[in-house]
Amino acid sequence: MSVSYSEPTVENTLETQLSHWVAQLQQEIGEPEEPFTSREEEIIALIAKGYSSYQIAHALFISKQTVDTHRKNIYRKGHFRCVRDVVVYQLLMELNPMAVKRLQSN
Numbered sequence: 001m002s003v004s005y006s007e008p009t010v011e012n013t014l015e016t017q018l019s020h021w022v023a024q025l026q027q028e029i030g031e032p033e034e035p036f037t038s039r040e041e042e043i044i045a046l047i048a049k050g051y052s053s054y055q056i057a058h059a060l061f062i063s064k065q066t067v068d069t070h071r072k073n074i075y076r077k078g079h080f081r082c083v084r085d086v087v088v089y090q091l092l093m094e095l096n097p098m099a100v101k102r103l104q105s106n
Contacts, residue, residue: 028088033077040077040092043070047083048090 036044039060046056053071057064080086 033079036077038068038072040074041068043095044074044086044090047071047074048087 004097042060046059050075051059053064053067057067060067074080074086077086078089
């Protein structure tokens with residue numbers, strides 16, 4: 001009896017590596033305390049793009065103090081320690097939004 005062996009394709013290898021990376025990032029971030037509001041999600045996306053609080057305020061037509069309050073709530077809800085955590089969350093949302101939504105609903 002002969003067993004055929006096929007080489008893993010580049011796509012399968014990349015998909016496997018990406019799946020591991022996403023799982024590791026999800027584990028690292030943990031579960032948010034409560035779901036983010038749509039405004040918080042907007043601000044998360046802008047933080048991940050590198051916007052400052054002043055730039056976010058200007059883009060969303062709100063005060064910097066309001067942005068700072070949203071940032072404080074985002075960090076609290078997401079258990080984020082730094083901007084890197086916000087960026088990782090946003091990357092996860094872009095890579096696998098349903099997985100992150102499941103984390104938020106638990």
